[in-house]
Amino acid sequence: MTSNIGIDRVGAADAAPDTDRRPRRRSIADRERAAQRFLIATVDQRFDADLDIDWSAAPSETAAWLPEHLVSVSGTRLWERMPAPKRAELARRELVNLLTLCVFANTSQSMLEFRRIGEDQTLADDTARWGFATINIRTTNTAMFGRLITVTGLLPHPHPRLAWLLERYTLLIPAGAMTASIYLMAESCTRALVTTLAADRSVQPHVRQVAALHERSIRRLSEFARLDFEASMDRKGPLRTFFYSVVSGLVLRMVARTLIAPEAYRETGLMVRRSQWAARRSNRRGARLDLFFADYLDLARAHGLFGDALSRRLVRIVPAASRRPESVLPGSVDR
Numbered sequence: 001m002t003s004n005i006g007i008d009r010v011g012a013a014d015a016a017p018d019t020d021r022r023p024r025r026r027s028i029a030d031r032e033r034a035a036q037r038f039l040i041a042t043v044d045q046r047f048d049a050d051l052d053i054d055w056s057a058a059p060s061e062t063a064a065w066l067p068e069h070l071v072s073v074s075g076t077r078l079w080e081r082m083p084a085p086k087r088a089e090l091a092r093r094e095l096v097n098l099l100t101l102c103v104f105a106n107t108s109q110s111m112l113e114f115r116r117i118g119e120d121q122t123l124a125d126d127t128a129r130w131g132f133a134t135i136n137i138r139t140t141n142t143a144m145f146g147r148l149i150t151v152t153g154l155l156p157h158p159h160p161r162l163a164w165l166l167e168r169y170t171l172l173i174p175a176g177a178m179t180a181s182i183y184l185m186a187e188s189c190t191r192a193l194v195t196t197l198a199a200d201r202s203v204q205p206h207v208r209q210v211a212a213l214h215e216r217s218i219r220r221l222s223e224f225a226r227l228d229f230e231a232s233m234d235r236k237g238p239l240r241t242f243f244y245s246v247v248s249g250l251v252l253r254m255v256a257r258t259l260i261a262p263e264a265y266r267e268t269g270l271m272v273r274r275s276q277w278a279a280r281r282s283n284r285r286g287a288r289l290d291l292f293f294a295d296y297l298d299l300a301r302a303h304g305l306f307g308d309a310l311s312r313r314l315v316r317i318v319p320a321a322s323r324r325p326e327s328v329l330p331g332s333v334d335r
Contacts, residue, residue: 049144053209059151063204066091066098067196070288072260072279078270079278086268092152093264095207098193099145100157101258105186106138106145108170112179113138115171134221141214148210157261162254177240180225180232181248181300187225188296189255191218196291226299233303245305249314252296256289256317286319294320 071091073079079087117123117131149156173179197203197211236244265275279285297320300306306315315321 049140049147049210049213052213053144053206055147055151055206057205059204059206064088064091064202065152065204065207066095067200067203069284070094070098070196070291072285072288073275073282075282075284076278078275086270090264090268090270093154093157093267094261096149096152096154097157097261097264098259099149100159101255102190102193103142103145103156104159104162104166105190106142108166109183109186110135110138111170112173112183116175119175130224134224137217137221141217144210144214148206151204151206158263159258162258165254177229177232177236178244178247180229181244181305182251184225184229184299185248185252185255185293185296187218187222189292191215191222192291192295194218229299230303233305236304241304242308242311245308245311246314248300248305249311252293252315253317256293259288259292289318290320293318297321298323 065088068074068091071079071087071094073090082090113131113135117128120127122128146156173182194211194214197207198215200208260276260279262272262276265272282288293315297306297315297318301321306312306321312321
């Protein structure tokens with residue numbers, strides 16, 4: 001991911017406000033100083049998941065695996081007719097699906113970060129060290145997600161086609177604004193999930209603890225992804241903006257489809273087609289999609305993406321896409 005972040009955009013606590021609200025390209029020296037600040041900030045955010053989480057503790061028999069409003073069929077007649085044990089089982093399997101998607105997201109982001117380090121060919125500066133630090137943090141978080149899946153007693157959710165697509169095409173994403181957009185989308189979706197899980201005291205202790213550690217560890221990573229996107233989108237022409245919008249919209253729809261896992265319905269003993277129909281018509285579907293994509297869409301639209309008819313059609317499945325983009329200032333979105 002090509003970074004264009006300047007030193008004066010490192011954070012509200014470290015920098016003066018940008019008076020014209022337009023990101024500008026900075027020199028390599030500025031990039032190194034920015035990366036150095038992020039590196040220093042991450043020193044105090046180190047953690048050891050093996051020690052900070054009691055993995056040997058048995059799961060709670062009463063706590064939920066997933067908040068009810070995140071279960072795909074919640075708020076439907078199908079959900080109301082399901083007995084409590086079947087509800088808990090569906091929530092457990094849908095949690096595993098979401099955790100598997102988080103693993104895919106972290107892995108893809110690490111691949112893009114490795115590519116950026118190789119393309120920059122500056123392995124000894126602070127920018128490269130920051131890149132390696134982000135990969136280390138994402139690797140640790142991926143391992144935590146894996147251990148949490150083990151706690152559920154299930155295997156990672158199979159997504160063979162998605163895995164094949166990521167393997168074949170992740171490194172073919174054009175560097176610059178296109179990469180920054182996809183990277184930010186993955187970051188926003190993952191952060192939205194862990195923030196929700198960390199704040200919900202009704203979920204399993206393991207789930208809440210993993211989410212809290214992950215949320216704390218990626219604060220600087222999320223800020224860096226947002227700032228890099230803002231800088232990458234500076235003064236892009238209409239044709240490039242159209243291309244970025246359409247590709248990002250297609251990726252968003254693909255990710256939205258994977259949030260509903262037919263295998264989870266089948267393994268819970270539900271009729272797949274009936275459950276999919278109920279999930280698509282749930283009165284909570286819009287809020288669920290907003291949770292995962294609203295922050296990304298608000299920031300992307302504030303910087304000119306999704307302004308054409310085709311890309312607006314692609315992202316209109318998310319209610320946030322219907323809001324006025326002028327109501328969100330660049331850089332103001334930070335859940």
